[in-house]
Amino acid sequence: MLRKHRARLLVITLSSSLALAAPAVAEDTEPAVVVNGTFSSPTVPSTSYWGRNPDGWSPAVVREASRTGHPAGYQAATLTWGNKVEPLSGRVRGVRAGATVTVSWDDDPGTCVAQGSGKLAYTLSVAGDTNTAGAFSTNEATGKPNWFTGRTYSFIAAEDAPAITFTAAVAGSCGPMITNVAAKQTAPPLGAPAKPEQNDPCAGDAKDSPACKDVAGSKEKIDNCPPTSKECLGSVAGDGKAEKDGIAQQTQAVTDFGKVSRDEPPNAAANELCALPNALTASAGPGDAVVPPSEWWFC
Structure with a gap:
């Protein structure tokens, strides 16, 4: 019985050591900006199914909010349209090269995709030789909203305000749908002071x-x-x-400036300035003005 307890204690001790030795990966928590991440601008009228050209993104087709079926009621951009792939590109603002960035978003196969079509594949890519494009798939197409919320992709920014691009794997009439794009970062250390x-x-x-x-x-x-x-x-x-x-x-x-005499009466200095205004008003008669020129000023 004692041997069993010793063996069990040894296993627990080793397991604890291994768990403590595992390096922790820091979560990106600092803010970064994705402009118009919910594709709400411009707003697609409720009388329309689709709109175009979301602010802050490459040209894309956007579906009206009530027709996306998103849990939060967001408009969404589609990655295909008219049986063509339409890559969707935007930038993560407020990020410097060297930062680690985590992008999050929601996806849906699209209600216009027929039930039984399976999952719709797409990628998210960014610049940088060390950044491998992320491969993703939506939930199963059911002909109804089937959103997956909170997908993520992390990378190291190879440029300031890095561009991100969603690209469908195959062309289709519509879908996959993307919305609620946001980002967090861990900024790189500041550069060394100037030499x-x-x-x-x-x-x-x-x-x-x-x-x-x-x-x-x-x-x-x-x-x-x-x-x-x-x-x-x-x-x-x-x-x-x-x-x-x-x-x-x-x-x-x-010292010399302070010794200059400044006791001359103010009127004496003012009289020196009267020659010009007196010349200008000399020809004015008593009836030429409501207030006689002699009362306009000191002169």
Whole structure:
């Protein structure tokens, strides 16, 4: 009996170790934008069966909401029409290259597909050599709505705002139907800060300019100076006499400006401005204006 308990304990311990060792896959939870994922714009009138050209997507045929039979009452786009395959393409906005993205959507074989036609196959593809197209099939065609909700496909974005394309496997009169397209992402880490040389005004062709040559020459001289040699550093940087003289001149200019006398009466300054307006109104008689020009202003 003791052996059995020991064996059972060993199995449980090994199983627990294996379970803990299995790497966890992080779920994409950050928002991403799929414009018009329910194909509600433009709205197909209730008097019509089909509409065209959903906003934010490639040209496609859209079925009116009450006729799709979707559980949430959404309009839906079809991947075939008139016995031709019509790929449906849109973009996932707010995504940078390198992000992991999970797209979700709902599909239906379409009520216009005859019962017994089986499942309708289609693919979802994105750009990128490492991204294999996802292969999917709708529920069985029953001649009635038979929606599958919550399909998903994950990929690594090979471009900013990656394009996604749904494509039917075979041509048909209508279906498969797609709607409620949404996306989540895990954004890639931000890029490294710019390298110092990228912010250097003397990088590249600018290094040959006279100013940059002077800077480069001075830098080389400073690099050759012993860190404790004030005389050597001073011979390169100078004693700052030009800078000190400039500061002294500006200080004196401020002092001189403050010494200017400003005690002249305001009316004296205003009288100097009256020559032009007086000349313009000199010919105006008392009856030419309701208010005499002499009362218009100080002059």
